Amino acid sequence: MRRLLRISAATFAIALTVSACSGSSSPAGEGGFPDKDLTLIAASDPGGGLDLAARAVQEAMQKEQLLNVGMTVEGIGGGGGNPARAALLKRPDDGYTVVAESNRVFLNPLTGTTDMQPSDFVPVAKLMTEYLVWVVKGDSKWASASQVLDALKSDARAATFGVATVPSDDQFNVLGPVQKAGIDATKVNVVTFSGGGDLLTNLLGGRVDVVSTGVGELSSFAGTDQIRIIAVSSAERQPDVLANVPTWKEMGVDFTLDHWRGIFGRAGMPQDAIDWWATTIEKTSQTNTWKDILAKHGWTPDFQGPDEFAKTVQTQQASAETLINSLGLGG
Numbered sequence: 001m002r003r004l005l006r007i008s009a010a011t012f013a014i015a016l017t018v019s020a021c022s023g024s025s026s027p028a029g030e031g032g033f034p035d036k037d038l039t040l041i042a043a044s045d046p047g048g049g050l051d052l053a054a055r056a057v058q059e060a061m062q063k064e065q066l067l068n069v070g071m072t073v074e075g076i077g078g079g080g081g082n083p084a085r086a087a088l089l090k091r092p093d094d095g096y097t098v099v100a101e102s103n104r105v106f107l108n109p110l111t112g113t114t115d116m117q118p119s120d121f122v123p124v125a126k127l128m129t130e131y132l133v134w135v136v137k138g139d140s141k142w143a144s145a146s147q148v149l150d151a152l153k154s155d156a157r158a159a160t161f162g163v164a165t166v167p168s169d170d171q172f173n174v175l176g177p178v179q180k181a182g183i184d185a186t187k188v189n190v191v192t193f194s195g196g197g198d199l200l201t202n203l204l205g206g207r208v209d210v211v212s213t214g215v216g217e218l219s220s221f222a223g224t225d226q227i228r229i230i231a232v233s234s235a236e237r238q239p240d241v242l243a244n245v246p247t248w249k250e251m252g253v254d255f256t257l258d259h260w261r262g263i264f265g266r267a268g269m270p271q272d273a274i275d276w277w278a279t280t281i282e283k284t285s286q287t288n289t290w291k292d293i294l295a296k297h298g299w300t301p302d303f304q305g306p307d308e309f310a311k312t313v314q315t316q317q318a319s320a321e322t323l324i325n326s327l328g329l330g331g
Contacts, residue, residue: 033272034096037070040263041099043084045077045195048164049214052297053127053261054100057281060290066280077195080104080165082114085264089120093266095273098124101264104168106317110324111167121264123313124274125281126304128294130214131238132173132259133245134231137203138224145231146251148210149181156187162208164199166192167329169259172320173212173233175327177248177255185327203227214259215242216297233257234300241298258316260302262309278305 042054054073061067076084081104091097105121108114134145142148142159151158163170175185191208193199196217203211204226221227222241232238232245235256248255263277284290285303294301304312324330 033270033276034069036096037072038067039072039074039091039097041084041088041097042073042075043077043081043099043101043104044075044164045197046075047197047217048077048195049130049216050081050100050102050261051075051077052216052219053130056290056293056297057100057127057263057284060284060287060293061280063289064284064287066283080108080113080167082108082116085114085116085121088264088266089116091266093268093270095265095269095277098263098265098277100127100261102169102259102261103313103316103320104165105264106313107167107169107320107324110317110321111329113167118313118317120267122267122269122274122306123309124263124265124269124306125278126302126309126312127261127263127281127285129258129260129300129302130216130297131242131300132169132212132233132257133215133218133229133242134173135200135203135211135213135218135227135229136209137206138226138228140209140228142209142230143228144251145177145246145248148230149178149183149251149253152178152183152188153181156184157189159189159209160207161188161190162193162199162202162211163190164193164196164213166190167324169257170212170214172323173257173259174210176257176323177231177253179327180248180253180255200227216299219297233259238298238300240295260312262313274306 040054042051044050058071058073076087081101084099088099106118109117136142148159161174174190178188179185196213199211202208229245232242232247233256234247282303
């Protein structure tokens with residue numbers, strides 16, 4: 001398996017070098033790309049983090065008049081993002097359809113849940129970072145993540161965790177801190193649900209004790225006492241809704257996780273299409289509309305163009321392979 005993973009990573013690196021180069025592009029309506037409507041596939045159910053991210057891109061581009069063509073957001077949830085990426089691969093590789101995804105692009109092949117490889121896609125732009133959090137009900141018996149970890153040290157199944165998909169950063173945001181705290185992560189009870197909305201419904205219904213999710217998926221609970229955020233995966237304390245939430249490092253657990261949302265196209269996507277998407281997303285990221293949306297959802301500004309994003313993906317793929325192998329999750 002390790003040999004196959006090394007081959008996959010090497011193939012991906014070659015694809016990134018060939019495809020992920022930034023440059024200039026012709027504005028829409030001046031004879032260049034795009035000259036017809038665009039489709040942005042969101043690899044999540046409605047209300048999920050990637051759905052919110054895709055609709056944020058659409059909203060900001062339209063409001064800031066950065067589009068001279070139409071843009072449709074097409075939600076394809078479930079299956080750990082595999083159906084959404086498979087749908088993209090069935091579309092022409094002309095750049096008119098792209099997908100909003102996370103690092104499941106490489107996590108899923110590493111864990112054996114798909115035959116699709118990272119080299120089937122080209123990183124176009126990193127939209128933002130959405131740090132992951134542990135969340136409990138407002139009336140939970142656990143007031144802190146440290147208390148949860150202490151309970152798990154006595155009994156690895158003392159708490160039931162909920163995540164929206166497996167494999168995912170949501171999952172690693174459970175297994176990673178648990179492992180770093182000296183607990184056997186293979187014995188921890190993690191339940192998978194169909195999406196972010198379903199996940200929180202089951203938390204409030206008492207089916208799970210703790211959920212691991214992106215902070216943006218909690219925006220509808222802002223100002224309520226229904227939930228309590230007890231840990232964040234960032235290296236440093238975050239502002240706004242996370243201002244009072246400790247990091248893992250503050251609790252003595254050497255763990256951080258940079259959970260990003262990004263745009264990917266099909267491998268073979270024309271360079272002028274890559275350039276247009278990357279340039280237009282960068283312009284979008286500089287607008288007040290985009291900044292307001294990020295603040296609303298607790299997202300961290302973190303735009304990267306094709307070259308830098310490709311390097312981020314490669315680096316995180318190598319780190320993920322190490323973690324996956326240490327947990328015995330390789331496919």
